[in-house]
Amino acid sequence: MIQENAKKRLKDIRYSVLDLSPIIEGGAPTDSLRNTLDLARHVEKWGYNRYWLAEHHNMPGIASSATSVVIGHVAAGTTSIRVGSGGIMLPNHAPLVIAEQFGTLESLFPGRIDLGLGRAPGTDQLTAHALRRDRRSDGQDFPEQLGELRDYFNSSRKNYVRAIPGEGLNIPIWLLGSSGFSAQLAGQLGLPFSFASHFSPEYTNPALALYRSNFRPSAALEKPYAMVGVNVIAADTDEEAKWLSTSMQQQFLALIRNNPGKLQPPVENIDDLCSDYEKSLLAGRLSTTIIGSPETVKDKLQAFLDETQADEMIVNAQIFDHHARLRSYEILAEIVK
Template sequence: MNENLPQSNPIPLSVLDLAPIVEGSNAGQSFQNSVELARHVEKLGYKRFWLAEHHNMTGIASSATSVVIGHIAGATTTIRVGSGGIMLPNHAPLVIAEQFGTLETLYPGRIDLGLGRAPGSDQLTAAALRRDRSSGGEHFPQQLAELRSYFHPDGTTKVRAVPGEGLNIPIWLLGSSGFSAKLSAELGLPFAFASHFSPDYTLPALELYRRQFKPSDALHQPYAMIGVNVIAADSDEEAEFLATSLQQQFLNLIRGNPGKMKPPVEDIDSLWSPYEKQIVQQQLRYTVTGSGETVKAKLQQILEETNADELIVNTSVYNHQARLRSFEILAEVWNK
């Protein structure tokens, strides 16, 4: 795994794409945008491009995550492509082993398998996905062990993943609490924390992961990546304006009314109560907006706080060209 290699300075930047569907658009356009974004950030030197599994959400198109990963990998040449993440309790481990074995066979040395234990949706949708209602997050360690056994069988099982068996696909555990931090430390796997929407437990989870980490064949020392929302623009004022789309997303989530991404607004304070504003701002504490230099300075503060080995960036803005520009500005200032 290349995560064992010494890190360059600055630390790597990666991309988390939620394949957003904006108001007035559709899933087809979302996938076209994702391809254009992946090619764009590949040229800019971003390390990996991950897609996240969500279901029953009209504003996110990446429900068939493995399929979209293959689409993105086929449209690019060097950037690592993977899941951020696959919600393993939604699937039979053998199916995921076969899917990612197929992806790795098609695109050797470029596929990451990030795994989470949440449903990626509401409980009713989870039941529709899983059928077996006993397949919950509490069984995640056993499901993970089964999945890993298909890639590296010990000779005791008669079921084989073809393709998949014998392939060295990096497995990451994703989390927003201490559960996955502890499990990834115990197994010696890289860990990605969802700071971009669950900031409160970031530092305790990272400390737990590093303190309890046990070296493994996959990873010799702890490697932690954190999620951050970054909205960069040519001025601080423009970035703050663009960020109101993300703020509206979270406002609608806490109101129980998720939907397609809305255009930015001039006066976000007219849309929320002081209490709602406080909740949204707390959830988006790991959100960085501004011009290039402003964004770089704020990200350096986050790195000093977390000592993260890698940042994975989510940029949720309504205008696709503004989204491309944001990643471009970030790459320019980060590599100075």
């Protein structure tokens, strides 16, 4: 349940970036990864707190499938911003491998690495099988995998198999979710929690309530810390922002049709591309998405903060033109200051 406390203002919380490293129509992964580093350098300068990349597979429009590699690329090209995963899909991997990868990253970039973990495959079932994920698993063994991973970082445990690098390192672990499972688990373990409101908005408040009501203080956290993902498309005018947002809408429409592809250029009228039923699905998926001019974004962002009482927001902006994408994050930085 949302705590009864003083109203939070936009400047009272932190803001971070979720980068799906979009591959645009006519572009290539090389361009996407170059743009990822350029965006990271800009948002570091603008005061964002962390920069997260997400693990997706068999997605023609996302270049961050080798998430740990891209995290190293971004961390090496920046100086102070935290860099991490939003998230690593743990059931796709042996916990020892993730402990070694993130132990290596933390050894290379001390004090700057976050390990956000999810339990979904991050892809379709056929690709999950290609990743050697057990097709019978529905993520119910995630708590055991998480416990194994945390043991590898704990130097006080007697592990006959050790993660080197990794053992003894203090790497913040976050649980990520789009429903209640990880929210409840994060609360019970006293870990920070990040909810994917940017694609699962209808479960945002129930999941946050579940996290907060189940929270138990731990060595990691004394009180709940909730970060919420949100799509923000900002431009100098409402009209431009609405036009830019049609690329993201087309991306969601492709997912609804089970036909993911590259990020498409904006269109004048998204309604021309979809049926009434698809419009209703889009409206549901994007109900917490914030689109508009600085004034519009400020008002909607404050309303979203009032509703969620988030401690931090992590912002996704699927915008076709890289310079417009930079401008969107710049506008947000100006608003919250």
